[in-house]
Each structure stands twice: as C-alpha cells, then as structure tokens.
Amino acid sequence: MLKPNQYYSQLKDSYLFYRIAQKTRAYVESHDGAYLYRLGIGDVSMPLCDEVIKALHEAVDDQAKKQTFHGYMPECGAHFFRTAVAGYYAKRGVVLDEDEVFVSSGASDELGDILDLFDRSNDALVIEPAYPAYVDANEMAGRTVQRLASGEENGFLPVPDDSVTAKLIYICSPNNPTGAVFNKEKLRKWVDFANERGAVILFDAAYEAFVEDEDLPRSIYEIDGAKTCAIEICSLSKTAGFTGTRCGYTVIPKELWREGMNLNAMWVRNRTTKTNGVSYILQKGAAAVFTDEGQRQIRENIAVYKRNAKYLTDALDKLGIWYCGGKNAPYIWMKCPRGMSSWEFFDFLLEKAQIVGTPGEGFGECGEGFFRFSTFGSPEDTKTAAERLVKLLS
Numbered sequence: 001m002l003k004p005n006q007y008y009s010q011l012k013d014s015y016l017f018y019r020i021a022q023k024t025r026a027y028v029e030s031h032d033g034a035y036l037y038r039l040g041i042g043d044v045s046m047p048l049c050d051e052v053i054k055a056l057h058e059a060v061d062d063q064a065k066k067q068t069f070h071g072y073m074p075e076c077g078a079h080f081f082r083t084a085v086a087g088y089y090a091k092r093g094v095v096l097d098e099d100e101v102f103v104s105s106g107a108s109d110e111l112g113d114i115l116d117l118f119d120r121s122n123d124a125l126v127i128e129p130a131y132p133a134y135v136d137a138n139e140m141a142g143r144t145v146q147r148l149a150s151g152e153e154n155g156f157l158p159v160p161d162d163s164v165t166a167k168l169i170y171i172c173s174p175n176n177p178t179g180a181v182f183n184k185e186k187l188r189k190w191v192d193f194a195n196e197r198g199a200v201i202l203f204d205a206a207y208e209a210f211v212e213d214e215d216l217p218r219s220i221y222e223i224d225g226a227k228t229c230a231i232e233i234c235s236l237s238k239t240a241g242f243t244g245t246r247c248g249y250t251v252i253p254k255e256l257w258r259e260g261m262n263l264n265a266m267w268v269r270n271r272t273t274k275t276n277g278v279s280y281i282l283q284k285g286a287a288a289v290f291t292d293e294g295q296r297q298i299r300e301n302i303a304v305y306k307r308n309a310k311y312l313t314d315a316l317d318k319l320g321i322w323y324c325g326g327k328n329a330p331y332i333w334m335k336c337p338r339g340m341s342s343w344e345f346f347d348f349l350l351e352k353a354q355i356v357g358t359p360g361e362g363f364g365e366c367g368e369g370f371f372r373f374s375t376f377g378s379p380e381d382t383k384t385a386a387e388r389l390v391k392l393l394s
Contacts, residue, residue: 007142016362027350037385039373040358044241046304049297055288059281070280075271077103081283084290085249094221103278106248107206107235112137116270117263125166128364129177134170149366155324156180160193172204177363177372178333179325181216187223194229201230209239211328227253240289240298247286305330308375311386319393332373337393345371353388
C-alpha cells in the first residue's frame with residue numbers, strides 16, 4: 001500500500017484566518033446590515049496599472065498571430081523579463097547577470113519550491129512573529145524548525161547569537177506581519193553570520209517597493225558578502241497588484257556555493273526539470289512594471305496604501321499606542337491596549353467598532369499581545385476605521 005508523507009499529519013492546524021472568517025461571519029449574521037471595515041487581509045485593492053494592462057493586451061494579440069505566437073517559454077524566464085529585472089537592480093547599485101534572475105509564479109510558490117535545493121538534515125530558522133508558510137513548508141518536508149523570538153525591545157529586528165544553529169535562515173524585510181525593516185548594520189550581522197557558519201539566507205523581499213528611507217536596504221545584495229550566502233525571493237503581488245495575476249522572480253547569485261555544489265546551477269536544473277516556465281503573456285505584463293512609465297504608475301498605487309498607513313499611524317500616535325511598520329511597509333504592528341490579548345482585542349474591535357484586523361498570536365507565540373493592520377484596503381474604509389479607533393480608545 002502507498003505510504004503518504006507522514007509529516008503532513010504532524011502539521012498544526014492553520015486556524016488563524018479560518019477563525020477570523022468564522023468570527024466575522026457570525027457577527028454579520030447576528031447584526032443585520034452590519035458593515036465591516038476589513039483591515040486584516042493582505043490582498044491589494046488597487047487594479048493593475050495601465051502600462052501593465054497595455055502590455056498584457058499586446059501579448060494576447062501576439063498569441064493570435066503566427067509570426068508573433070509564443071509556445072513554451074524558457075523555463076528560467078524570458079530574456080526580456082530577466083534583463084528588465086537585472087536593470088531594476090542596477091539602478092540601485094546591485095549588479096546581476098541576467099541568468100542569476102529566475103522567473104516565478106510568485107513568492108509564495110517559490111518559498112516552498114526553493115527547499116528542493118537543501119537536504120532535509122538542515123534545520124531552518126524563522127524569526128517570530130513569522131509568516132506561517134515558512135514553518136509549514138519546512139515541516140511538510142520533514143525539516144526541524146528553530147524559532148528566534150523578537151519583540152518590542154529590539155523593534156522585532158533581532159540579530160543572530162550562538163543559540164542559532166540552523167543552516168537555513170528566513171529573513172523577511174520589510175516584514176510581514178510586523179512591518180519592521182532591517183537597516184544595513186543589522187542585516188550585515190546576519191550576512192556575516194551566514195558566511196561564517198556556511199548557512200544560507202532565504203531573503204523574502206516581497207515588500208521591498210514600500211521602502212522609502214534611502215538608508216534602508218531594499219535588497220540583501222546591497223550588503224557586502226550577501227552574494228555568497230543569500231537567495232532573494234521577490235514578488236509583484238504587492239509591488240504592482242499581481243495577487244491575482246501571479247508573477248515574481250528569484251535571484252540566485254553564481255557565487256553561491258555549498259560543499260562544491262553551485263546553487264544557481266542546481267536551480268537551473270530544478271526549473272528545467274519541474275516547470276515549463278511562466279506564460280509569455282504574464283511575463284510581458286510583468287516586464288512592463290520595470291519600465292519608467294510602469295514604475296511611475298505603480299508608485300501612484302503604492303502612494304494610496306501609504307496614505308492608508310498614515311491614517312492609522314496618526315490614530316495610534318494620537319492614542320499613544322506603541323507600533324512599528326507603516327512608513328516603509330504595508331503592515332502596521334501595534335501593541336494591544338489595556339493589557340488585552342490579541343484575540344480579546346480582535347473581539348473588542350469587531351464588537352465595538354466593526355473593525356477587522358489580524359491577531360498577532362496567529363504569527364507565533366511572541367505575537368501574543370500584538371495586532372496587525374493591513375493598509376491594502378480602500379482609503380475610505382481605512383480613514384473611517386482610523387477615526388473609529390480613536391473614538392473607541394480615547
């Protein structure tokens with residue numbers, strides 16, 4: 001009889017968003033006509049920008065003509081897409097070869113797939129509070145997961161110490177859920193640590209486009225030595241509204257070797273074995289993000305989410321509540337007021353102000369007592385929610 005992967009039976013129930021959905025559904029059913037201000041979901045509300053839509057239409061038309069039709073695409077990515085991404089990095093002083101860039105269907109898929117490169121015996125480290133998929137993907141593969149706690153005392157941005165023995169290190173900056181961003185000094189400590197220990201950093205840069213402070217790194221490759229210890233995984237989902245369109249990219253430098261094996265060459269073999277690439281239409285649309293006009297248009301959309309963040313941070317400042325994130329990230333991580341637990345605060349906001357956020361406890365034990373707001377909702381709802389928050393907690 002076939003034996004299934006036994007590690008799936010050891011996974012903890014992923015109940016966070018299910019529990020939120022159950023609670024909000026029960027509230028709406030018992031309060032006829034209630035309107036909820038939803039600041040919990042991480043999905044975007046702004047549509048794809050005009051430059052992307054134009055490129056998508058042109059690509060569809062190309063597929064209708066024999067002379068411009070495209071069948072299978074290169075598994076690792078089309079030349080026009082890979083050079084567009086390399087050019088984007090070059091503007092920030094990071095030099096990449098085209099074939100160090102790999103197209104993907106988004107960061108979530110890639111964060112799981114990339115584990116194919118690493119033996120199961122390598123422990124993985126997550127910095128909690130953490131995106132739950134980091135943990136689940138490794139546990140599905142039978143890998144031991146270490147947790148490094150972070151908190152208010154270090155701004156949810158810890159540095160490595162001798163307690164860290166894992167050889168796979170997840171870093172998300174700007175961070176989901178906390179919105180905290182590593183500066184160059186702290187990120188350099190992780191790069192130096194990884195190089196000294198022979199570890200590899202999986203750097204989740206899904207929110208890099210939200211960084212506005214010039215002294216904060218948007219790519220780990222802005223740190224000397226990162227090309228010998230880091231893989232960077234990026235997404236156009238929040239950068240350009242591709243949550244329903246699905247396209248991203250991964251950078252694996254050719255300088256990244258472990259035990260005589262080159263991880264760039266290994267990933268080429270993986271992709272050419274396991275995928276037929278991302279469609280021509282989607283890559284054409286994604287490449288348009290990196291044009292000058294595409295960049296201008298996505299900045300306009302990001303500015304909407306930035307204004308949403310300011311509505312909320314202004315409210316928290318007025319209330320004197322501790323928080324991080326918001327300025328350089330699309331998430332705001334606040335301390336629950338009045339000594340409430342994160343689920344108590346969720347219920348309190350839902351019942352008293354019809355606001356829905358995300359309890360921090362769902363991102364790990366050290367998220368207890370904290371709460372996440374997303375800035376991806378409509379400006380009207382976010383502004384009203386901020387006003388209700390002030391009225392409720394004043």
